[in-house]
Amino acid sequence: MKNTLQIAQLYFRFALGIGFLLPVADRLGFLGPAGQNSVSWGSWDNFVVYTNTLMPYLSRSLAGVMGFLATVGEVCIAIMFMVGFKIRTAAYASFALTLTFALCMTLFLGVKAPFSYSVWADSAASLMLAGISTYRWSIDFKYDEM
Numbered sequence: 766m767k768n769t770l771q772i773a774q775l776y777f778r779f780a781l782g783i784g785f786l787l788p789v790a791d792r793l794g795f796l797g798p799a800g801q802n803s804v805s806w807g808s809w810d811n812f813v814v815y816t817n818t819l820m821p822y823l824s825r826s827l828a829g830v831m832g833f834l835a836t837v838g839e840v841c842i843a844i845m846f847m848v849g850f851k852i853r854t855a856a857y858a859s860f861a862l863t864l865t866f867a868l869c870m871t872l873f874l875g876v877k878a879p880f881s882y883s884v885w886a887d888s889a890a891s892l893m894l895a896g897i898s899t900y901r902w903s904i905d906f907k908y909d910e911m
Contacts, residue, residue, distance in 0.1 A: 771901040774852075777894045778903075781859060782846035784887060785839040792836065819869040838862055849903020856895035863888035 790796050791805050792812035799807030806812040809832075816835070817828035838858065845855035867879040867888055879885055 770897065771899075774894060774897050774900060775902050777890050778846040778849070778852065778900075781887060781890060781894070782843040785843035785846075785859075789836055789839055789843075792832075819866070819873055821873060835862065835866075849900060849905060852900045852903055852905055853895050856891050859891035860888055860895060863891060 787796075788805070791807065792809055794808050797804045797807060799805075799811050801807065806815060813825065813829045813832050816832040817823065817825055820828055820831060823831065839862070842855045842859045842862070845851055846859075863884055867884040870879040870882075870884060
């Protein structure tokens with residue numbers, strides 16, 4: 766059972782990390798233009814419009830700032846998960862970010878939206894990852910906790 770948990774935490778880390786990096790690549794236009802298969806935004810401007818949809822109480826420029834902060838957070842969290850650095854901190858940050866995203870999606874796009882993009886599952890997985898006592902295959906791994 767212990768080995769299963771060690772594999773599961775590594776799987777969580779990489780699934781969440783890649784799950785943060787792909788949308789960043791999309792909003793920066795690396796996956797192609799908007800409208801192309803599997804491309805949601807295709808550009809930063811389209812992403813800011815979407816961010817403003819999730820935060821309609823903000824001006825467009827403030828939505829851009831919030832989108833930028835979220836993007837920086839997503840990149841940092843993804844890297845921390847994938848290299849195994851400060852995993853618990855990254856997991857709590859991931860939980861807070863995805864919970865905020867899920868709540869905004871629910872309020873402004875409807876209940877179905879965050880489930881369609883597995884945002885609630887990502888949030889729950891992040892919280893579960895934060896609760897694991899030992900992170901195998903990471904910089905933070907402590908051999909005395911085996």
